[in-house]
Amino acid sequence: MDEKFKEECIDKENAVAFKSKIEAKKKFEEYNSNAAYFLEGAKNLLNSSTPNLAPEEGFFAMEHKANALIALHGYNIKSHECAPIFLSRILDRKDLAKKFSEAFKIRVSYNYKLDLKAEDKEEAESFINKDVVSFIEEIDKLIREKEK
Numbered sequence: 714m715d716e717k718f719k720e721e722c723i724d725k726e727n728a729v730a731f732k733s734k735i736e737a738k739k740k741f742e743e744y745n746s747n748a749a750y751f752l753e754g755a756k757n758l759l760n761s762s763t764p765n766l767a768p769e770e771g772f773f774a775m776e777h778k779a780n781a782l783i784a785l786h787g788y789n790i791k792s793h794e795c796a797p798i799f800l801s802r803i804l805d806r807k808d809l810a811k812k813f814s815e816a817f818k819i820r821v822s823y824n825y826k827l828d829l830k831a832e833d834k835e836e837a838e839s840f841i842n843k844d845v846v847s848f849i850e851e852i853d854k855l856i857r858e859k860e861k
Contacts, residue, residue, distance in 0.1 A: 715802040718795070727792035728783075728799070737784050744781035745856075748774050752849060755841050764834035765823060771845040772820035775813060778852045785859045793817060804855070812848050816840075 714723070722728035731737040751774035758767040779796040780789075786803070790796055801810035819840055823829075 715798075718798050718802050721798055722788075722790070722792070722795040725792075727795045728788045728790050731784070731787055731789060737787055737789075740789055741781050741784040744777045744784055748777035748781060748849065750774075751777060752845065755845065759834065759838055759841060762831050763829075764831055765826070765829040765837050767834075767837045768823045768840050769820050771841045772816045775816050775845055775848050778849045779809075779813060782852050782856050782859070785856065806855075809848065809851060812844065816844060816848070819844075 718728070723730075731740065751770050755767040755770035755774060758764055758770060776793055776796060779800060783790050783796065783799050786799075788799070790799065797810035797813045800806045800813060823837075
């Protein structure tokens with residue numbers, strides 16, 4: 714096992730190994746369903762009077778999708794810090810870990826933006842339609858490979 718994942722996630726109980734494959738599969742299905750729900754919510758927000766709330770929901774779609782993949786590998790992630798560690802160090806997908814970490818920063822920046830306006834939605838649209846969707850598509854490929 715990767716030492717950083719062990720120290721930061723397992724030892725601190727931010728990631729817990731499932732006791733059974735049935736438990737892991739159930740959690741995978743829950744995370745996967747939530748990812749779809751949050752993505753749909755983010756897309757709906759883009760076409761509402763509050764489009765700048767979409768990046769927050771988009772990040773959560775990414776987080777749930779990453780956690781679904783990680784569940785297939787036998788772990789329940791309890792902290793957003795552990796998903797990029799797992800992607801980077803266990804799956805050797807530094808590209809996805811970087812996207813995830815950057816998305817977290819974007820989500821936080823929207824939490825603290827002042828004077829959000831519906832007409833200023835281009836950044837939010839770009840984030841959802843490019844970053845979030847491409848991340849989820851790539852994770853879906855990894856899920857399909859794992860399920861084979």
